[in-house]
Amino acid sequence: MPASDPAPPPRRRPATAAETTAEDPWPVRLLAAKMDAYIAKMPWTWVEGQVVQVSDRPGSSVVFLTLRDADTDMSLPVTLARRVVARLRAAMPDGLAHGTRVVVHAKPEFFTRRGTLSLAADDVRPVGVGELLARLEHLKRVLTAEGVFDADRKRPLPFLPRTVGLVCGRASAAERDVVENARARWPAVRFEVREVAVQGPSAVSEVVAAVRELDALAAVDVIVVARGGGSVEDLLPFSNETLVRAVAAVRTPVVSAIGHEVDSPLLDLVADVRASTPTDAARRVVPDVVGELDGLRLLRARARRGVEQRIAREEAGLAALRSRPVLARPVTLVEVREAEVAAVRARARSALAARLDRAGVEVRHLRATVTALSPASTLARGYAVAQRRDGALVREPADAPAGTPLRLRVAGGELAVTVDGAPGPAGAGG
Template identity: 55%
Template sequence: MAEPTPESSRSSLEQPWPVRVVSQRIGEWIGRLGWVWVDGQIAQISRRPGASTVFLTLRDPSADLSLTVTTNRDVLDRNAPNLAEGARVVIHAKPAFYPARGTLSLRADDVRQVGLGELLARIEQLRKLLRAEGLFDPDRKRRPPFLPRRVGVITGRGSAAERDVAAVSQRRWPAVQLRVVNVPVQGPTAVPQIIEALRMLDSDDGVDVIILARGGGSVEDLLPFSDEALCRAVFAARTPVVTAIGHESDSPLVDFVADLRAATPTDAAKRVVPDLAEETRLVVTGRQRIRRAVAGLVDREQHRLDAYRSRPVLARPQVLVSARAEETTAWRDRARRCLGHRLDAAADELRHTHARLRALSPAATMARGYAVVQRGDGRVVLDSDEVTAGDSLRIRLAVGDLHATVDATRPATAD
């Protein structure tokens, strides 16, 4: 079969490409990437005696991915003589595809081990980034449940942290259930397996809280717990996460993202699992306080009732009625005397007025022999000049009246 050329048509069922051509094309595409700087963690170093080539396995600390790296022994001896498994490195390499084996590897001409200072600087830069994104926000942190049914524990296999959490939890609350997932807590495979264990426990509806625990160690040993992928996985978890990483002075980034940070694995168990004896004591103490409070309240109210009952108005209720009856009688007598006095005064005034009225009345004057002379139109005659002879007059006496006719008039004469 003829070799395909770039101008030839694409492969088809009728014109398939040979394996060598496919391998050649893959190598060409990979070779276009060129030289690149790669950051990773050394998972394995293979130094063959007498060989000038050293084989490295470079692993991504945040994912279950790795690549094979080949380099010259002189490159390592010159730039990283003390390179060991688990170290963080930055290499300058070019990807290469080997058609004979169908494998991909990196050919490195420079390998530089990342120092502790640079790692801490990266962690500090990542800390600022995560804080700016709100992963450290205290308002989003959740409180662990008061009495968890099942506690998920992520820790190293057979570690002191696992024993401490289990022993303290069983001693404090024997009925609590632990679901322990053992994972590597340092090294190149720690972060992916911790993330997977976290996702598995978070998807379990029976797990109420998750403890991520690890004992003490160096700064390099605790680097997986400052990994960005792990921090984001803890932030995305639906279940509250409690961290107990290293000692009190250690502060990996996952501590700031977790819902609760404990100083040690023992402290984490104490914060998550309540103490049965202590809670029982608190219940007994609370009941005693409630009993004393209720008894005190009843005593105070009884004293108050006794004080009310001892008052005269309640001890002898008729006293109040009798006092009011006497007061009512006094007011009634006073009103009667006042009214009688006013009636007597009014009667005397009426008699005096009647006497004055009778004294001033014309009838009294006529009773002494006087009479009132009126003309026919009813006007009283006061002067003889007011009538003439022949006028009819009415003379009113004390008793009855007279009708007369004027015969003659006589003017008044001076005495």
């Protein structure tokens, strides 16, 4: 018989995940084994979360519960020995109730057959109120240092919002307080209501989702986050860091109306306005129509009085102007100016006449002086002026020998004469 072919050598798998390829992958069982080996090396650790589900079957040696992260929807199953739960009931009469915050000492375990991860815990401790408050105080200091609560980040509320976004519990008294009081103040107000869980494991994620959804609506001008009173544990979601940062990031003004006046979750610090109660929030987000109408009537009355007083002052001023002589008899001003012009003209005429009189006197004096000094006056007294034909004056007898024609100028005119004798002595007739 011919010898059979030898069997092929076993296939060598990649030693690490980085060595795998599409042609040479890991089978699921190998990946699960690798994960189990890796997780088995992890040490015991303390883990904090909220209890969201408890399975305590009678007769079972273990208790199963689900531990959920306080800020997200992530959760892990936890296995507890019954003796641990029994010891826990001594410190917690209500046991592991839904929503209880606890810290467990556990080690991760990976079940390769099911491909699931869980925690095996050997100790569980409740998170006390004092410890919760201390953590909140630390978170408050951190957020304050980052400027999340700064006053300059606060935005003013609109005077009359088109739509009010309301985040509240399902069929809650807080919703009724906000809606009814707001509509009593301003009947036309519109609401976009988002009913969510306001306590328990899902409160943070639901409130954050509702706030972001309302912030995305263009018609929503203000968002109110409202919840009635409760214990410190009940109000913890409204001091959650994820919720606080989500409110700080929205563009729409936010009003915090959580609990009663004495309650002060961190949401109050990051919100643009803090309302002491849901009813107070309704008063803050919308104006009172009755008060606004009263204010309008008051302003209209004040405006009317102001206008009437202004008109009265103007009428009194016009009456005072009309009573003045210049307006009562407008020609008075012209007559006054006319009289002034006439007086000036009279003074000018009088001054001119006086000037002319003085000038006339001066002219007469000058005329008399000129007349007295004029040769014509001498001629009028009987003297004559003798001139030869060449115009030379005859001053001496020798200037006119006999036979010399002369021209005599007398007061009445001129005479033509001829010298007919020898010149005589001075003063003798010729």
